[in-house]
Amino acid sequence: MTARDTGLLGLDRSAKVRTFRWPGATAKSAPFLASAGSLLVLLALWALAATLWPSRALPPPVEVWHMLVRETASGDLPFHLAATLGRVAAAFVLSMVIGSVIGFLLGVNRRADQFFNPWVVLFLNIPALVIIVLAYIWFGLNETAAIGAVALNKIPNVIVTIREGARALDPRYAEMAFVYRLSPLDRLRHIILPQLQPYLAAASRSGIALIWKIVLIVEFLGRSNGVGFQIHLYFQLFDVAAILAYALSFVALMLLIELFLVQPFERHATRWRRRAA
Amino acid sequence: MRPVGVGAPLSVDIEEKTFNSAEGVTIAALSNLSFEVRPGEFACLLGPSGCGKTTTLRILLGLDRDFAGSFSLPEGGADRVAAVFQEPTLLPWRTVEQNIRLALPKERRNADLEWLFSSLGLGSMRTLFPGELSVGLARRVAIARAFATEPAMLFLDEPFVSLDEATAERLRYMLLSVWSSRPTTVLMVTHNLREAIMLSDRIVVLSPRPAHVRGIFDIKLPRQYRNPQIMSDLLRSFHVRFPDVN
Numbered sequence: 001m002t003a004r005d006t007g008l009l010g011l012d013r014s015a016k017v018r019t020f021r022w023p024g025a026t027a028k029s030a031p032f033l034a035s036a037g038s039l040l041v042l043l044a045l046w047a048l049a050a051t052l053w054p055s056r057a058l059p060p061p062v063e064v065w066h067m068l069v070r071e072t073a074s075g076d077l078p079f080h081l082a083a084t085l086g087r088v089a090a091a092f093v094l095s096m097v098i099g100s101v102i103g104f105l106l107g108v109n110r111r112a113d114q115f116f117n118p119w120v121v122l123f124l125n126i127p128a129l130v131i132i133v134l135a136y137i138w139f140g141l142n143e144t145a146a147i148g149a150v151a152l153n154k155i156p157n158v159i160v161t162i163r164e165g166a167r168a169l170d171p172r173y174a175e176m177a178f179v180y181r182l183s184p185l186d187r188l189r190h191i192i193l194p195q196l197q198p199y200l201a202a203a204s205r206s207g208i209a210l211i212w213k214i215v216l217i218v219e220f221l222g223r224s225n226g227v228g229f230q231i232h233l234y235f236q237l238f239d240v241a242a243i244l245a246y247a248l249s250f251v252a253l254m255l256l257i258e259l260f261l262v263q264p265f266e267r268h269a270t271r272w273r274r275r276a277a
Numbered sequence: 278m279r280p281v282g283v284g285a286p287l288s289v290d291i292e293e294k295t296f297n298s299a300e301g302v303t304i305a306a307l308s309n310l311s312f313e314v315r316p317g318e319f320a321c322l323l324g325p326s327g328c329g330k331t332t333t334l335r336i337l338l339g340l341d342r343d344f345a346g347s348f349s350l351p352e353g354g355a356d357r358v359a360a361v362f363q364e365p366t367l368l369p370w371r372t373v374e375q376n377i378r379l380a381l382p383k384e385r386r387n388a389d390l391e392w393l394f395s396s397l398g399l400g401s402m403r404t405l406f407p408g409e410l411s412v413g414l415a416r417r418v419a420i421a422r423a424f425a426t427e428p429a430m431l432f433l434d435e436p437f438v439s440l441d442e443a444t445a446e447r448l449r450y451m452l453l454s455v456w457s458s459r460p461t462t463v464l465m466v467t468h469n470l471r472e473a474i475m476l477s478d479r480i481v482v483l484s485p486r487p488a489h490v491r492g493i494f495d496i497k498l499p500r501q502y503r504n505p506q507i508m509s510d511l512l513r514s515f516h517v518r519f520p521d522v523n
Contacts, residue, residue: 096408180380194370
């Protein structure tokens with residue numbers, strides 16, 4: 001039996017090693033390599049399945065890759081990706097801002113919360129498809145209706161999350177702010193937003209994932225560009241390789257945003273917590 | 278800097294303050310509590326635990342407006358109040374220096390606070406986050422924040438409670454040295470009689486709940502003469518006047 005298997009001794013050793021390792025070195029690249037390896041296994045399984053059961057419904061990864069290269073070279077893929085990304089961004093900002101403001105107000109005002117809570121529950125449970133169809137019928141097949149419908153699907157989720165955050169605000173900080181006569185802007189920036197940060201992070205994490213899926217449906221049903229429109233097109237042509245090429249490239253794009261935008265921002269926002277003694 | 282120590286005193290005249298408990302029982306916390314603190318004076322509000330000292334402070338800070346009576350802050354005290362709470366109440370997501378500067382009005386945010394950092398021994402701690410500080414250090418930061426605002430009225434709510442005696446004693450000396458370089462009217466809540474005798478010009482002795490003033494104990498002797506011998510004399514004469522206060 002090695003020291004690693006033994007309970008206490010093993011724990012002590014690994015804790016020591018972690019403390020003395022330089023940040024950014026092997027400690028960080030190891031999980032990255034692990035996920036890359038895991039994805040490669042998935043890719044291999046896909047390739048194996050496509051070879052064992054050749055079918056139009058499941059093209060091998062190479063074919064999807066060729067399609068991806070072709071569409072990128074023609075400029076179609078970047079154009080439609082950009083269109084979808086624009087809608088995702090617009091709907092995301094819209095739903096986060098509106099949802100946060102409403103959620104905060106409901107969280108700090110119990111009577112308003114009692115009155116509006118049934119509305120929140122109602123909107124939370126309306127299927128995305130119904131909101132999209134109604135938005136197109138009422139406001140026409142235009143960009144405003146499309147983005148509005150996506151935002152409306154997400155807003156209740158944001159409200160519920162931020163409302164929890166607002167309920168959990170620590171009154172001692174508000175009292176400190178009152179005694180020292182902090183301006184409303186300072187209160188928002190230094191007292192309220194930092195306390196809501198974990199809730200904002202949770203809402204935006206789940207938000208981006210939900211929003212881009214709904215944006216695809218919106219595009220599928222009533223837009224003439226974007227990833228959803230292309231998938232609709234290739235669905236009619238039964239071109240699975242193209243469908244996968246578009247879907248996977250957008251997933252990759254969202255992954256990059258998560259890695260290089262969301263995570264660094266979160267690390268910055270929570271730096272005080274990691275350094276805590 | 279505006280001159281302090283002139284003008285109106287802190288005058289408190291609270292007729293009644295009651296709480297409603299969860300069972301609907303009305304509890305009187307304060308009744309006919311009235312006293313004055315002269316401008317520039319360091320006063321202590323001394324009373325047994327749970328007698329309503331913190332309640333009084335919350336009323337004077339404007340955090341609790343549900344009471345009968347009135348009070349008036351010293352001149353300029355309306356917007357230049359500072360407080361050190363029982364908990365340091367520092368923002369964990371801001372550094373020591375940011376916590377202190379945030380309490381300052383916008384136009385003074387970049388004021389020179391070197392004297393304050395050095396007299397409280399915080400010079401090397403400015404970039405730390407409150408989570409990285411010991412309890413005693415966090416209290417020092419809270420004291421620094423209060424003095425940084427150059428308040429006309431400073432309220433201290435048992436700032437040295439739950440510290441070990443050596444740390445508390447060091448902090449008391451630090452508080453005194455900062456206060457004597459920037460004198461201001463101070464009202465400190467405490468249940469530690471020794472502490473009150475060491476620090477204050479005037480001790481307002483409160484009764485058990487509902488709190489009212491049992492008497493005032495003025496200490497005319499300047500602080501630098503209060504050596505252990507004199508302090509025990511002061512303690513003795515305090516006990517002669519208030520035999521049942523420990």
